[in-house]
Amino acid sequence: MKKDYIVQPIAIVRNDQHSQTDTAWGKIESKIILNDELPITCLDGIEKFSHLEVLFVFDKASKTVIGSEHPRENPKWPKVGIFAQRKKDRPNHIGATIVNLIKKEGRVLTVKNLDAIDGTPIIDIKPIMIEYLPKGKISQPKWSKELMREYW
Amino acid sequence: MKKDYIVQPIAIVRNDQHSQTDTAWGKIESKIILNDELPITCLDGIEKFSHLEVLFVFDKASKTVIGSEHPRENPKWPKVGIFAQRKKDRPNHIGATIVNLIKKEGRVLTVKNLDAIDGTPIIDIKPIMIEYLPKGKISQPKWSKELMREYW
Numbered sequence: 001m002k003k004d005y006i007v008q009p010i011a012i013v014r015n016d017q018h019s020q021t022d023t024a025w026g027k028i029e030s031k032i033i034l035n036d037e038l039p040i041t042c043l044d045g046i047e048k049f050s051h052l053e054v055l056f057v058f059d060k061a062s063k064t065v066i067g068s069e070h071p072r073e074n075p076k077w078p079k080v081g082i083f084a085q086r087k088k089d090r091p092n093h094i095g096a097t098i099v100n101l102i103k104k105e106g107r108v109l110t111v112k113n114l115d116a117i118d119g120t121p122i123i124d125i126k127p128i129m130i131e132y133l134p135k136g137k138i139s140q141p142k143w144s145k146e147l148m149r150e151y152w
Numbered sequence: 153m154k155k156d157y158i159v160q161p162i163a164i165v166r167n168d169q170h171s172q173t174d175t176a177w178g179k180i181e182s183k184i185i186l187n188d189e190l191p192i193t194c195l196d197g198i199e200k201f202s203h204l205e206v207l208f209v210f211d212k213a214s215k216t217v218i219g220s221e222h223p224r225e226n227p228k229w230p231k232v233g234i235f236a237q238r239k240k241d242r243p244n245h246i247g248a249t250i251v252n253l254i255k256k257e258g259r260v261l262t263v264k265n266l267d268a269i270d271g272t273p274i275i276d277i278k279p280i281m282i283e284y285l286p287k288g289k290i291s292q293p294k295w296s297k298e299l300m301r302e303y304w
Contacts, residue, residue, distance in 0.1 A: 004158045007158075010235075026287075043235055043236070044232050045231075045232030052235075080197030080198075086284070097284065098286050125235040129296050134250050135265055138280060141197065
């Protein structure tokens, strides 16, 4: 009954961040380089959007957490399930982050606020439309705000 | 050089929408049912978040657009590349939508604003943290606002 789906990279991340970190991602500028086999027209008009959502593979993630645990193994924070966290060790090793598009030059997008290391395979890029942002008031638990404090 | 990655469903969508539509998704309430092989603890603490991002497979998408075209084949709108659109016929058939979490009951999440039809396989659920929302002013082209006008 359980079906496999195959996904393939459409681009790659290039930046100066060569290992996983939990701080200061906001300082890193990244280049997203479209794969050669895709036509450059894939990116037509993307420069009219200020923000993009980037879906990528946590290709260095080597395990999968399926239960409940303390985020970042910090016992001060409650145990929560993997789908109440955004960490990489999830059933499908896919990350999703909204980035600022700085510029487009040919097959290269320069972006900020992408929390993916150098060499990360990208599987999708979607434009951010205000109509797709959260509807209504957003609430989140205190631990998640503490965890994110120095992330960007 | 091009690598395949395998993703597997972690949950399924149940709702009353049995075919693709471009309007009134906001009226539909959906249930997200966690797959049996995953422990219920996967969802621990998720109810503390008001919004979730749901990644799903457009499993009814039968083609892939890789060039540039008019959104919804509407010649009034400019031709744009597939990565400047959110439509289903993309290189990897993956959708990503931010939903409102209404309630959690056991293995079932009731949500609103999920634009996925009945039976859609879900491959990830991520909590929405304000810190992951777009940073700075958002801009988007006029065509995308027109396209989204009656979507929700």
